[in-house]
Amino acid sequence: MELYRLTAHELARMIRGKEVSARDAIESLLKRKENVDSKIDAYREEGVGSKSVLVDADNVDAAIRRGEDPGPLAGVPIARKANLCVKGKLTTCGSTILFPFRPPYDGTAIERLKEAGAILYGCTQMDEFAMGSSTENCGPCTKNPWDQSRVPGGSSGGSAAAVAADEAIAALGTDTGGSVRQPAAFCGVVGLKPTYGRVSRYGLIAFASSLDQIGPLTKDVEDAALLLSVIGGHDPRDSTSLDIDLPDFREGLDEPITGLRIGVPKEYFVEGLDGEVKGAVRKAIDELVALGAEVVDISLPHTEYAVATYYIIAPAEASSNLARYDGVQYGQRRDSGALLGMYEETRQDYFGDEVKRRIILGTYVLSSGYYDAYYLKAQKVRTLIKNDFDEAFKVCDVIVTPTSPTPAFKIGEKMEDPLQMYLSDIFTISANLAGIPAISIPCGFSGAGLPIGFQIMGRPLDERTVLQAAYAYEKSTTWNERRPDLKWITKSS
Amino acid sequence: MDYEVVIGLEVHVHLKTVSKIFCGCSTKFGAPPNTQVCPVCLGFPGVLPVPNRLAVELAVKTGLMLGCEIAEKSKFDRKNYFYPDLPKAYQISQYDMPIAKNGRVGIAVEGSTKVIGITRAHLEEDAGKLVHYEGANESGVDYNRCGVPLLEIVSEPDMRSAEEAFAYLKTLKAILEYLEVSDCNMEEGSLRCDANISIRRKGETSFGVKTEVKNMNSFKAVRKALTYEAGRQVKVLEGGGEIVQETRLWNPDLEKTIPMRSKEEAHDYRYFPEPDLAPLVLDREWVEEIRASLPESPRDRTERFLAEYGLPEYDASVLTAERGLADFFEECARIHTDAKAVSNWVMGDLLRELNERGLDIGACSLKPGALAELLKLIDEGTISTKIAKEVFVEMFESWKAAPEIIREKGLVQISDESELEKIVDKVISENEKTVGDYRSGKGKALSFLVGQVMRHTRGKANPKIVNKLLSKKLKQE
Incomplete structure (x- = not known):
């Protein structure tokens, strides 16, 4: 079997056990990337740099030879989304305004991956500043490995496609309103958004600070547990990171889910939900019941306001977070000869349309005279949404829903209609607003052969239960074993 | 309006x-x-x-x-x-x-x-x-x-x-x-x-x-x-x-x-x-x-200076306007108990020297003890107040203690009556007109004569003794 097909836990075990070398693994991945990525475009040009990753791999092998503990991710090649800072490597958030920014520091999650022995070997494509659900707000757009005419989802579409096409063993993405889970569903991989505050945001280039979380995209649930155990935990550099012990999430992963109460919210099975998706998710619920879980019908009454609330809070924070891209210190600058002109032209020329749309939206809702009607009201509704979950979790242990209302849509299909694009995150946004953990795992395929995912949400900090449920389901099905055949690539090349 | x-x-x-x-x-x-x-x-x-x-x-x-x-x-x-x-x-x-x-x-x-x-x-x-x-x-x-x-x-x-x-x-x-x-x-x-x-x-x-x-x-x-x-x-x-x-x-x-x-x-x-x-x-x-560890407020300190040292309102408020200045005053007044004299020196000479050098009290090289020592020398009659002011400036510049400066420059006050008597006699004989003025009732003439004695002694004569001697001699003749 080709090494690139392995999961992180499998590959780490083999490298640690000296069955294969880290060098073999990285070469296998680099070759795979070379063979397929010119068609998939999961990676950004700036992520390529094979020399230094070979050195990193050799260092892992040398450490193993010396008898040192190389860490739980020894020699495992892991890709990172282009909004996660790696010291000295181009990190541009998919935006020309930040080019050619090279952070002078490693973000915390990246630092922890390195300490665990992982090889950071590629920078994945994303919607500019993580604003988008299709990885089209950038260039070139990433193709869904299952169907090249379709999007991989977004904004972590590059990370999801790279994992699905076996171009990465695993990847890190970021999730502000579904940006890990929705592309995971579209690409048939596992995507986990941890509890807000579980993973340090230090080194994550902010989109919406109160919603952003880093999360893994992996080939199976065990890898998601493994990666979270590595990147999670308190970080004194992030005041919003929670000072709570980080368990090893792989421990007890295979515990039976007998008696687990699954909440099924009626608001998530409504008009607009694709029939095939609905069917696949219903079947997944049945499977969980067959494994010993009980279904509880629940209501999350404020669900219908989630998208509107999100599209006030996220752009508001973004309008402030992105103000620093003013041409003064880093990235691009238009020299207009005057200060105001420099700001205006730099931001006019180097931000993309969607980013500008959200900056304008966010600036508007924070403006004096509108603040109370929009931002403040949205914060109140956010509290109501969070209360919905608190109430629901009194009668159930996890909540199961579809991840996205449809399978992957066509490239270009929603680019002219931002509202339709925003609705593609309708099922994922609430978990960000409430700050709770949520995972998307594969649960079937559409008639057209496109992956379908379902979402399991849990109580704050209860990733363990979420992962246990996901793991039990995954073990009883075979969806995650399927890989895109990529015939469209071999044919055309 | x-x-x-x-x-x-x-x-x-x-x-x-x-x-x-x-x-x-x-x-x-x-x-x-x-x-x-x-x-x-x-x-x-x-x-x-x-x-x-x-x-x-x-x-x-x-x-x-x-x-x-x-x-x-x-x-x-x-x-x-x-x-x-x-x-x-x-x-x-x-x-x-x-x-x-x-x-x-x-x-x-x-x-x-x-x-x-x-x-x-x-x-x-x-x-x-x-x-x-x-x-x-x-x-x-x-x-x-x-x-x-x-x-x-x-x-x-x-x-x-x-x-x-x-x-x-x-x-x-x-x-x-x-x-x-x-x-x-x-x-x-x-x-x-x-x-x-x-x-x-x-x-x-x-x-x-x-x-x-x-x-x-x-x-x-x-x-x-x-x-x-x-x-x-x-x-x-x-x-x-x-x-x-x-x-x-x-x-x-x-x-x-x-x-x-x-x-x-x-x-x-x-x-x-x-x-x-x-x-x-x-x-x-x-x-x-934190509340329990707060220091005395400037306002409280002003009140205390009024009560404890009997200072005028003006002195108390100037001294307490800066913590360093108030600390300096208090330390000095602890050694030299004539608080009003200390206050005069701190508000007058000390602040003037600091201002001239553009220094604040924190950067002051002169220690409160050194000023107290100087004031003691005045009280004991070792130097006159006038000489003390010169010594003070010198202390500021040379960082030396008052006794050292006085010794080096020979500034010790002349309080020996027999020595001063000679000079007084000389001044009287040299200023017949002024002496006449005094005797005809012009009191002011006395201070001129005192000044002449001071000139002859380069300011070192003990002014009290000079006054006493002059008054006695002028009445005698």
Whole structure:
């Protein structure tokens, strides 16, 4: 079997056990990337740099030879989304305004991956500043490995496609309103958004600070547990990171889910939900019941306001977070000869349309005279949404829903209609607003052969239960074993 | 028509912390540009702020000293605006939930105490500084100051003259120095002051339209600018005009306030809660511990100086205006118990020497014990007060002790009567006319003769003995 097909836990075990070398693994991945990525475009040009990753791999092998503990991710090649800072490597958030920014520091999650022995070997494509659900707000757009005419989802579409096409063993993405889970569903991989505050945001280039979380995209649930155990935990550099012990999430992963109460919210099975998706998710619920879980019908009454609330809070924070891209210190600058002109032209020329749309939206809702009607009201509704979950979790242990209302849509299909694009995150946004953990795992395929995912949400900090449920389901099905055949690539090349 | 001035002040002070408010960079003043910076204070993509505990503690201290309520829960907010010295394009500040509010400060106004209300005091980060190069077509930015902790102290519009504003500022400065929370150096920008000022007819209760005056870079400038601005507003109203609500800059060269271009002040800061920082929740016990450790306030110390040392009101308030000066006085008065004499020397000679050298009391090389020693020498008759003043200057310059200077320069007072008698005789014989004047009733002539004796002894003669001898001799003959 080709090494690139392995999961992180499998590959780490083999490298640690000296069955294969880290060098073999990285070469296998680099070759795979070379063979397929010119068609998939999961990676950004700036992520390529094979020399230094070979050195990193050799260092892992040398450490193993010396008898040192190389860490739980020894020699495992892991890709990172282009909004996660790696010291000295181009990190541009998919935006020309930040080019050619090279952070002078490693973000915390990246630092922890390195300490665990992982090889950071590629920078994945994303919607500019993580604003988008299709990885089209950038260039070139990433193709869904299952169907090249379709999007991989977004904004972590590059990370999801790279994992699905076996171009990465695993990847890190970021999730502000579904940006890990929705592309995971579209690409048939596992995507986990941890509890807000579980993973340090230090080194994550902010989109919406109160919603952003880093999360893994992996080939199976065990890898998601493994990666979270590595990147999670308190970080004194992030005041919003929670000072709570980080368990090893792989421990007890295979515990039976007998008696687990699954909440099924009626608001998530409504008009607009694709029939095939609905069917696949219903079947997944049945499977969980067959494994010993009980279904509880629940209501999350404020669900219908989630998208509107999100599209006030996220752009508001973004309008402030992105103000620093003013041409003064880093990235691009238009020299207009005057200060105001420099700001205006730099931001006019180097931000993309969607980013500008959200900056304008966010600036508007924070403006004096509108603040109370929009931002403040949205914060109140956010509290109501969070209360919905608190109430629901009194009668159930996890909540199961579809991840996205449809399978992957066509490239270009929603680019002219931002509202339709925003609705593609309708099922994922609430978990960000409430700050709770949520995972998307594969649960079937559409008639057209496109992956379908379902979402399991849990109580704050209860990733363990979420992962246990996901793991039990995954073990009883075979969806995650399927890989895109990529015939469209071999044919055309 | 009689007008009344209404003034409220916004004072920004740098808190004396070792590191910045949200990162570990040094706050030291005067380092080469951009040598005290890191990704956090430079606002690099992906970085996050972490609050400095000491900055919070100093803010609480100040708030308590100003009689404020300390908020159990306050929060940080973002103030958004574009300027090159603000790397994130927002300043982390506190908007609607400041760390301290509802305080008061007593200031001395014409012999009595007036209470000035403190609306609020809140924490925020300072911005960097633009550097303009002469003749160049571009400007630089120095981010060293970026992220230095600031406490903004906002007063109620309780002041009724530029003098009161001046007194308030001095009192506030004294408090901050007493607490050792800030250097309060206006030249280095560690204390900055903006004013809101309006006028109204005497007896009216509603406020007039106010202007905001900025760019006042010294205490004197505050007094001058506010005096000017009040006068300008009166002229406008008297001339039938209306006051425009605007921001005006004090121009120290023209000695005028000039309106700021309206474009520069058309700001909507779009404040919203800083999502990168959790609300600031203060432990009640911790706040009480800080309260218990507060030093005596300047006002309390003034009262104590009146009672304990029997000093005049003026002396007590001058001495306690600066903590270092009050400490100097007290240490000196502990050794040399003639408090009024110590006060005279500290307020007179010591302050003059410091001012001439542009030093503040903290940088004073002369120790209180050395002054006490000098005063003892006067009391014992070793030197005259006049000589002591010379010795004092010398002590300041040479860092030597008084006895050493007196010995080296041969300044010991001549109190030996037989030695002085010879000189007195000589002076009498040389000044027959003056002696005649004295005898014919011109009392003033005596002091001339004393002066002549002093001249002959280069000031070392004991004036009491000279007086006694002269009076005796002039009566005898």
